[in-house]
Structure formats: C-alpha cells, structure tokens
Amino acid sequence: MGIRVNLDRILLDRRMSLTELAERVGITLANLSILKTGKARAIRFSTLEALCRELDCQPADLLEYEPDENGIANAAE
Amino acid sequence: MLSIISLKVWVKLLPDIKLLFIDKAKSQLVAMSTENTSQYFRAAKTLNILINIVIAMLLLFLILFIIVGVLAHFDPGFEDVLKESDKSGMVTSVGGLMAGGILGGSIILAAYLYVAFVVRAIVKTTVRGNPFVSENISRLRKTWIIIALAEIVRMLASIIFNNGAANSVSSETVIGVEIRLQAWILVLFIAIMAEVFRIGLELRRDQELTV
Numbered sequence: 001m002g003i004r005v006n007l008d009r010i011l012l013d014r015r016m017s018l019t020e021l022a023e024r025v026g027i028t029l030a031n032l033s034i035l036k037t038g039k040a041r042a043i044r045f046s047t048l049e050a051l052c053r054e055l056d057c058q059p060a061d062l063l064e065y066e067p068d069e070n071g072i073a074n075a076a077e
Numbered sequence: 078m079l080s081i082i083s084l085k086v087w088v089k090l091l092p093d094i095k096l097l098f099i100d101k102a103k104s105q106l107v108a109m110s111t112e113n114t115s116q117y118f119r120a121a122k123t124l125n126i127l128i129n130i131v132i133a134m135l136l137l138f139l140i141l142f143i144i145v146g147v148l149a150h151f152d153p154g155f156e157d158v159l160k161e162s163d164k165s166g167m168v169t170s171v172g173g174l175m176a177g178g179i180l181g182g183s184i185i186l187a188a189y190l191y192v193a194f195v196v197r198a199i200v201k202t203t204v205r206g207n208p209f210v211s212e213n214i215s216r217l218r219k220t221w222i223i224i225a226l227a228e229i230v231r232m233l234a235s236i237i238f239n240n241g242a243a244n245s246v247s248s249e250t251v252i253g254v255e256i257r258l259q260a261w262i263l264v265l266f267i268a269i270m271a272e273v274f275r276i277g278l279e280l281r282r283d284q285e286l287t288v
Binding site: 027031032034035039040041042043044047 | 283286
C-alpha cells in the first residue's frame with residue numbers, strides 16, 4: 001500500500017487504547033483494527049473526521065504517503 | 078399577537094414534526110427493504126424448486142438414453158423395431174448412426190446435468206442470501222465453458238449424423254452444420270455474468286474493507 005496509517009503511534013502518544021477510541025468514535029473494534037493494520041481499502045470522511053476530533057490531530061498525522069520501491073504508489077492494490 | 082404565539086409554537090414543534098416524519102420515512106424504508114428481501118427469498122426458493130425439476134427431467138432423459146443404448150447394443154431385434162417405426166423409409170441402415178447419436182446425446186445430456194447441478198449450487202448461495210462469493214465465479218465460468226463444449230459436441234455429432242444419413246441414401250456428400258445462435262448467446266450471457274460476479278465480489282470486498 002502507498003498509504004500508511006499511523007494510528008498506533010498516535011494512540012501511544014495519547015495513551016489511549018484501541019477499544020476506548022472505538023467507543024468514542026462509534027465504530028467497531030474490528031473496523032478500527034482493519035484501519036490500524038493497514039488492511040483498509042478506503043476510509044470515509046466521516047470516520048476520518050471523528051478520528052481527528054477524538055485524537056485532536058490532523059488527517060496528515062494519521063495518514064502518510066509512502067512510495068513503493070520503484071517510486072510508484074500502488075493505489076489499485 | 079396570537080399569530081406570533083402560534084408561530085412560536087410551530088417553530089418549537091418543528092423539530093418534533095421533522096423527527097416524526099423522518100422516523101416514519103425510515104420505518105417505511107425498513108418495511109420496504111424487508112418486503113423486497115422476502116420477495117427476493119421467495120424468488121430464490123422458486124428458482125431452487127425449478128432447478129430441481131430440471132435436474133429430475135435431465136436424469137430421466139439420461140436414463141432413457143442409456144436404456145436405449147444398452148438395448149440397441151445387446152438386442153439385435155431392437156434396431157429392426159426402430160427401422161419399422163421409420164415411416165419415411167429414407168434411412169435404410171441406422172445401426173452405427175444410432176450408436177453415435179446415443180453417445181453424442183448422452184454426452185450432451187451429462188454436460189447439461191452437470192451444468193444444472195452447478196446452477197443449483199449457485200441458487201443455494203442465493204437462497205442463503207450471499208451470492209457474491211468467489212466459488213460462484215468459478216461455477217459460472219465452468220457453466221459457460223461446459224455449455225460451449227456441449228454445443229461443439231452437438232455440432233460435430235450433427236455433422237457426422239447428417240453426413241452418414243445422407244450418404245446412406247445418396248452418393249452425394251452433403252456437409253451441413255447447424256449453428257444454434259441462442260446457445261451461443263447463452264454462452265456469451267453466462268460469460269458476462271461471471272465477469273459481473275467478479276466485479277460484484279470486488280465491490281463487496283471494497284465495501285467490507287471501508288472503515
């Protein structure tokens with residue numbers, strides 16, 4: 001994937017558990033785990049908004065673009 | 078003054094009225110979707126019954142074909158019975174041709190029986206409410222390939238059978254092949270459906286992995 005999710009790092013900084021965040025944001029723990037492990041294919045703006053609100057951060061703090069070895073992002077993967 | 082008070086009351090009540098209408102609309106939508114789902118399950122169950130009838134008929138035909146084949150092979154008088162029943166009197170010898178016809182017919186029937194079982198498996202997944210599974214894509218691919226192969230076998234058998242029958246009554250060689258357009262349209266349709274299922278599965282995976 002060309003996009004890396006830095007959720008675990010932010011959670012560590014905020015000293016917040018994944019379960020607590022799931023409760024605050026209002027999404028299931030399973031879905032949040034999918035996002036944290038980088039398995040998610042898409043993220044809704046509403047989810048991103050809720051995450052940024054609860055974690056008091058910007059979308060750029062959560063998501064990071066990471067080019068592949070040959071410099072091309074594998075967006076369609 | 079009275080109109081101002083009534084306006085204020087209306088403004089206060091507006092959110093409640095709005096909620097009432099939204100709730101009503103939501104409940105109607107839920108009722109509609111439930112109705113659609115029950116109709117969908119009814120249709121799927123009807124399809125399941127129909128496919129079972131088709132399987133039973135195909136099995137019956139296949140058994141009949143096998144019985145005719147066995148009788149023709151072991152009972153020398155059976156061929157005479159067939160010859161006597163032929164009123165046109167054009168075909169003088171049917172032994173080899175009949176064996177070929179029975180063999181070709183049995184292969185085609187067996188292929189369609191297999192297709193019917195595959196379709197039943199697809200219908201079963203539909204009854205369970207989850208037709209967009211990877212197994213169904215391979216099932217649909219198998220289906221169109223088998224129907225296409227069965228059609229090719231039928232065309233080859235008809236060439237052999239027609240030429241044999243024509244040669245038995247006249248010295249002229251007639252090469253004719255019947256292309257059934259509807260069968261090839263069906264093959265094309267099922268092949269397209271397999272691709273539609275593949276895209277449907279992709280969309281479903283996307284939806285499942287959308288947070």
